[in-house]
Amino acid sequence: MLSAVDAHGEAVVLAGPQAKALATRLKEIPHFCPQCESPVIVKAGEINIPHFAHVSSTSCDSFSEPESPRHLAGKSDLFQWITKTAEAQMEARLPDQSQRPDILTGRIAVEYQCSSIPASLFKERTDKYTAKNLTPFWIYGGKAVERKGTYIKLSPFQRLFLRYNAQLGFYFISYCPDRKMFTIFEHIMPLTPSLCTASCRFAKVEDMTFPPSIPFKAAAPFPLQAFFDEKRRWIDQSLYFQQGRSHPFFKAVYASRRNPYLLPEFVGLPVPSGMSIRSHPIEWQFYLLAEQHKRPVEDIIRSRIKAGHLKEQPLPLAPDVTPEAAAAEYMALINELGISNATADSSTMFHKLQKEEQFVKVFGEKLTSRLMF
Numbered sequence: 001m002l003s004a005v006d007a008h009g010e011a012v013v014l015a016g017p018q019a020k021a022l023a024t025r026l027k028e029i030p031h032f033c034p035q036c037e038s039p040v041i042v043k044a045g046e047i048n049i050p051h052f053a054h055v056s057s058t059s060c061d062s063f064s065e066p067e068s069p070r071h072l073a074g075k076s077d078l079f080q081w082i083t084k085t086a087e088a089q090m091e092a093r094l095p096d097q098s099q100r101p102d103i104l105t106g107r108i109a110v111e112y113q114c115s116s117i118p119a120s121l122f123k124e125r126t127d128k129y130t131a132k133n134l135t136p137f138w139i140y141g142g143k144a145v146e147r148k149g150t151y152i153k154l155s156p157f158q159r160l161f162l163r164y165n166a167q168l169g170f171y172f173i174s175y176c177p178d179r180k181m182f183t184i185f186e187h188i189m190p191l192t193p194s195l196c197t198a199s200c201r202f203a204k205v206e207d208m209t210f211p212p213s214i215p216f217k218a219a220a221p222f223p224l225q226a227f228f229d230e231k232r233r234w235i236d237q238s239l240y241f242q243q244g245r246s247h248p249f250f251k252a253v254y255a256s257r258r259n260p261y262l263l264p265e266f267v268g269l270p271v272p273s274g275m276s277i278r279s280h281p282i283e284w285q286f287y288l289l290a291e292q293h294k295r296p297v298e299d300i301i302r303s304r305i306k307a308g309h310l311k312e313q314p315l316p317l318a319p320d321v322t323p324e325a326a327a328a329e330y331m332a333l334i335n336e337l338g339i340s341n342a343t344a345d346s347s348t349m350f351h352k353l354q355k356e357e358q359f360v361k362v363f364g365e366k367l368t369s370r371l372m373f
């Protein structure tokens with residue numbers, strides 16, 4: 001923790017360029033935890049930035065110690081960043097004591113999250129802030145986003161931080177205290193359940209405004225041909241690694257005497273809300289087309305998730321982006337494209353590749369314009 005109170009109840013924050021000198025000065029003076037009121041001491045070692053720690057290890061509910069050096073350093077940087085232009089409270093206590101944001105500024109509760117927490121806890125904290133009329137501002141502080149060529153790989157935990165904005169599309173903000181730098185990924189679109197396209201920018205903490213304003217940059221066109229190539233690779237890998245025949249999607253395809261490689265090009269298309277489903281679009285779109293005459297598409301997708309055939313990706317910061325929305329967007333898309341024959345499979349791989357190429361030519365622009373923001 002970076003904040004404490006002295007014997008007179010005065011708040012002290014260890015952050016900023018003078019933090020080290022301040023820590024030395026405060027070492028001999030008794031301080032207390034603002035939350036549980038038990039004594040705390042100043043720690044200023046080599047690894048960690050100066051901070052307070054409870055004297056006895058008896059647990060204090062609101063501080064899960066020890067905080068990692070990275071968390072402490074990031075929190076200190078972010079506090080300095082915000083207080084350059086706004087009033088802020090380090091490790092603020094909310095009136096009902098139920099939550100303690102890392103930093104509270106106005107109605108914004110900043111959470112700098114380095115360690116992985118369950119999606120349910122992330123959502124619970126987000127909802128509690130929202131219920132108190134506070135806007136949670138989650139900043140990712142974990143290990144760097146993995147890159148694969150020109151694509152990125154986002155883990156399910158990293159995806160919890162995704163926000164959606166008409167200009168930036170899906171975006172993701174992380175902060176690294178070692179480099180004093182924000183990394184912003186924007187226009188993020190999934191290519192497969194693990195790979196995404198995105199454009200990336202870096203911003204030094206001193207160059208970033210608070211609240212952050214990110215200048216608009218036009219998105220690069222979505223690579224539809226690459227999307228089709230990755231779809232083929234995904235089928236290859238799924239059949240190779242996951243015993244395709246026990247996989248509910250491949251089982252369903254084979255049961256209808258079809259070949260997953262030769263399904264029509266429009267089975268498995270990108271749609272914006274597809275971000276909320278961590279299964280390949282070919283899977284859920286196949287189910288939708290197969291059952292749409294029997295029940296509403298929203299029911300199909302939800303029951304497949306319940307059955308464990310599809311994986312939902314919770315997006316607590318983009319609550320309108322849901323599997324149901326994805327299903328509706330897809331049906332609207334193929335309606336707009338004027339596609340009706342859902343069983344127009346190709347006869348050979350060569351035929352399929354030709355049809356894909358044709359599809360990109362005819363529909364590419366229309367389709368990607370629906371993805372762009």
Ligand SMILES: [Zn+2]
Pocket residue numbers: 033034035036037038054060061063
């Ligand atoms: Zn305490």
